[in-house]
Amino acid sequence: MKQPDAPIVNMEIDGVAREFDLDNPKLPDWIKDGAMTSGGYPHKKRLKRGEYEETLEDLQKELVKALAWMRESDERVMIIFEGRDAAGKGGTIGRFRQYLNPRHARTVALSKPSDVERGQWYYQRYVDHFPTSGELVMFDRSWYNRAGVEPVMGFCSEEQHKKFLHDTPGFEKMITDEGIHLFKFWLNVGREMQLQRFHERRHSELKMWKLSPIDIKALSKWDEYTAARDSMLENTHTQHAPWTIVRTNDKRRGRINAIRKVLLTLDYEDKDASRIGSLDSEITGEGAQFFNKFGA
Numbered sequence: 001m002k003q004p005d006a007p008i009v010n011m012e013i014d015g016v017a018r019e020f021d022l023d024n025p026k027l028p029d030w031i032k033d034g035a036m037t038s039g040g041y042p043h044k045k046r047l048k049r050g051e052y053e054e055t056l057e058d059l060q061k062e063l064v065k066a067l068a069w070m071r072e073s074d075e076r077v078m079i080i081f082e083g084r085d086a087a088g089k090g091g092t093i094g095r096f097r098q099y100l101n102p103r104h105a106r107t108v109a110l111s112k113p114s115d116v117e118r119g120q121w122y123y124q125r126y127v128d129h130f131p132t133s134g135e136l137v138m139f140d141r142s143w144y145n146r147a148g149v150e151p152v153m154g155f156c157s158e159e160q161h162k163k164f165l166h167d168t169p170g171f172e173k174m175i176t177d178e179g180i181h182l183f184k185f186w187l188n189v190g191r192e193m194q195l196q197r198f199h200e201r202r203h204s205e206l207k208m209w210k211l212s213p214i215d216i217k218a219l220s221k222w223d224e225y226t227a228a229r230d231s232m233l234e235n236t237h238t239q240h241a242p243w244t245i246v247r248t249n250d251k252r253r254g255r256i257n258a259i260r261k262v263l264l265t266l267d268y269e270d271k272d273a274s275r276i277g278s279l280d281s282e283i284t285g286e287g288a289q290f291f292n293k294f295g296a
Contacts, residue, residue, distance in 0.1 A: 004251060009219045011193060020195060022216070027199050031192045038190025039296035041249040042282040058136065058275040059259045060099050067100050068267045069249035074133035076180045079262065080142045083187030084225060085215045086197035088248040088255070092187065093138050096262075100136070109140040122146065123171055124238045129182065145169070147232035152224045153214065158268065165235040172241035181266065182241050185258055186229070187248045188296060191222055218238040235287040245290045247283040 006022040018030060036044060046052075070077060079096070081089040108129040117125045122141055131137040146164040150156040156164075175182050189197075198219070201211040204225050218225065237243045244261050248254035263276045263283065285293070 001166040006216050011220070011222070022199060022202050022219070023268070025203050027196060028136075031195050031199070034192040035190070035196040036193065036249055038192035038249060039188070039247070040249055040294035041190055041193075042294075043250055043253065044129060046205070046250045047252040047256075049252075050110035052256070054253075055256055055277070056095060056259075059256065059263065060095070060134065062263050062272060062275055063096065063259065064099055065270055066103060066263060066266055066268045069266075070105060070133040070136060072269075076131040076133060077136045077183070077262075077266070078131055078175070078180055079138045079185065080144065081138065081140055081185050081187065082142065082144050082148070083185075083248070084189055084194060085218060086210075087189040088251045089140055089187055091251055092185075092255045092258050093140055096138060096259060101143050104134060105136040105138075107138050107140055122160075130175075143171075144232065147236070147239070148225065148228050148261075149214065149218075152221055152228050165231065168236050169238050169241070171239070172236075176240045183262055183265070184241060184243050185261075186233070186243050186245050187258075188291075189243055190249050190296065193249045195219075208215075230288060230291070233291075237287040242286050245285050245287070247294075247296075250283075253280060253283055 008019060008021045011018050011020065013030075013034075013090060018028075020028070020031070036046070069075065083089055093107055097107065109128075110125065110129075113125060126139070126143050129137060129139075143164075146156055146161060147168075151158070151161040172182060198211060198215065201207040233243055244258075246254050246258050246261075257280055260276055260279055263271070264279070
């Protein structure tokens, strides 16, 4: 499998000039040593595997109950996962779905729009995948492409970007007024941790397919993505469709807190609060103001 070219990227992190060669099989010490705590992440080590697996299993048992409640009551649930590349979207979705009936819990991961789709109302191709009664649908990226990768990479005009930010709160109000339970997750990863995960993908025969030319181009556009993220949160974080921020330098903690958020919000039958537990407020919060606490 031929991999895309990866130029050496120069960047400044915490006031220090750095050079990153993705093709070098040796991960630089400054990335290895700073990955877990990058972006001001509060935990210095990953959650222990035993505690993680035990907690995750309890949460997945609750998810099974929650899906049964959706089926019995015809409820519709939709979860959007957004975040920088390598923030852990796919892995988190996988833990949500692991023990759920695939007939009633599905993932939507759309490729770039076709010529026909480009001529349609922007949201149209996403609406086609919305949940029916008794169904859980998870979007691995969503209409929020127009708030992130499209304006940063020049795939949409400035006017289209502004229109999206203006129109989206109203679009999502229609969704929630329809009775669909809508969750929006921004999975936030620190810069050194993102670089470490990119490096792992580059040098893994099992994961190299995850690293696209767009990912590599994004290496030098960290600040542009940050500005786009902040603008997105400022314009589309609403009472009816709030953004939940989950810091995912530790994927284990991130997955657990994302699942907890959904379970704590849904009012399903036979909910076991002792199994679910409480959110880690150091890594989970709402809206742009949450970033003000740690400046990432």
